[in-house]
Amino acid sequence: MLAAIVATSAAALLAAPTAGILGHRALKRSRNASLMKIDSPNGIDERSFVRIGGIDQWISVRGEDLANPVVLELHGGPGASTAIFGPRTRSWEKHFTIVRWDMRGTLKTLGHNGADGQGEMTFDRIYADAIEVTDHIRTRLGVDKVVLLGLSYGSAFGLRLARAFPEHYSAYVGTDQNIHDSGRDNSVHEALLARLRATKKHKELAAVEALDTDKHRWTTRERAMHAKLLATTDPLTLDTMKKVVMGSLWLSPLHSLRELGHFAKGMSFSEQVTAGTSGFDDWADGTEFKIPFFLFQGEKDVLTSPDLARRFFDDVQAPVKDFALIDDCSHFAAFRRPERFLELMLAHVRPVIVADESAAAGI
Incomplete structure (x- = not known):
């Protein structure tokens, strides 16, 4: 959804590398690599390509204690890998085992197989991949269930997986939650028009009105054009894109300069997947979930409306549910304020999971 702004930012970074900038980057990446080291006795740090859906797809599994609950992230974009945020979310790995997967068309999976080696790029194909990744992780880590964390566009997969496979997931957590209502709610679009009028961006306004x-x-x-304007016309979202998203990619110890280009290319390449969700209606698909259900949304999100997310949440029926706003955040709230997101996970999600696991074990 944000491919154009990511591509522009990545191009600027790649065009700028002088010796001083590259030296600063090398120092920061070295520090981040040290920060990300896991040397606890029962920890795990695995990064490899796994055969999923007929192609090699990159999966990372990291955590300080394999006894902790497992969280499977479904990244947004589509095509926007969350692996770049490793240093920002290092504290999460003290309490959870974090699984990050570059979906087909995304960063390392794209770079490894090439554009022609991604296979079918549809919502249904990636949904099937997600089922396979879930089974792989459950088998690899020897757990019955994992926490499903849907981020932005990844939350469209997350809602459907959580409904369909409650036996595989201990809870659903959505952030930057996409709620599809078959186009009934127009508040995000109207807010964009208002910002364009207020800033006198006549060319962009004409394109949106058309x-x-x-x-x-x-x-x-x-x-894609609409999503780009949603982000670039909002100062908080634009600041987050530049500092948090592109800053994390630039300083990631897991990603090379070449992969900055793969990140941008992946988002553009994956735009085709969004055709599969244009007619979705989450209310029609069902508001009953058989697992604990949590939404943690940026209070100022201009891309995925917190009001719409709240309305859907209010209609959800689940064994346990909770909703919270993350203050002073727009999109990418979990990564702009990773410590606040962790607080919410520890206060609301982890106790429910641990209690359920203890009950299942007869403790």
Whole structure:
């Protein structure tokens, strides 16, 4: 959804590398690599390609104690790997085993196989991959269930997996939660028009006003253009994209300079997947979940409306549910304020999971 701004930022970074900038980057990456070391007796740090859906897909498994609950992240974008945030979320790994997966069309999976080696790039194909990744992780780590963490576009997969396979997931957590309502809610679009009018961006305003009133008829490029403007017209979101997203990619010890380009290319390449969700209706698909259900949303998110997320949450029926806003955050709230997100996970999610595991074990 944000491929254009990511591509622009990545191009600027790649165009700028002088000896001083590269030296600063090398120092920061070295420090981040030291920060990310896991040497606890029962810890795990595995990074490898796994055969999923007929192609090699990159999966990382990290945590300080394998006895901790396992969290499977479903990244957004589509095509926006969360592995770049490793140093920012290092504290999460003290309490959870974090699984990060570059979906087909994304960063390391894209770079390893090439664009022609990604296979079918559809929502249904990646959904099937997610089922396979879940089974792989459950087998590899010897656990019955994992926490499902849906981030932004990844939350569209997350809701459907949580509904369909409650036996595989101990809880669902959504952040930057996408709620699809078949186009009924128009508040995000209207807010964009208001920002464009207020800032007198006449060219961009004309492009948005020219879009079909039926969102289902938008092309992939029109959806991408709309998402780019949502982000770039909001100062908080734009600041987060530059400092948190691109800053994390630039200083990631797991990613080379070449992979900065793969990140941007992956988001552009993966835009085609969004065609598969344009007609989704989460209310029609069902608001009953058989597992604990949590939404932690940025209070100022201009891409995935916290009000719409709250309305859906209010209709959800689940054994346990909770909703919280993350203050002073727009999109990418979990990564802009990773310690606050961890506090919410520890206060609301982990106790429920641990209690359920103890009950299942007869303790």
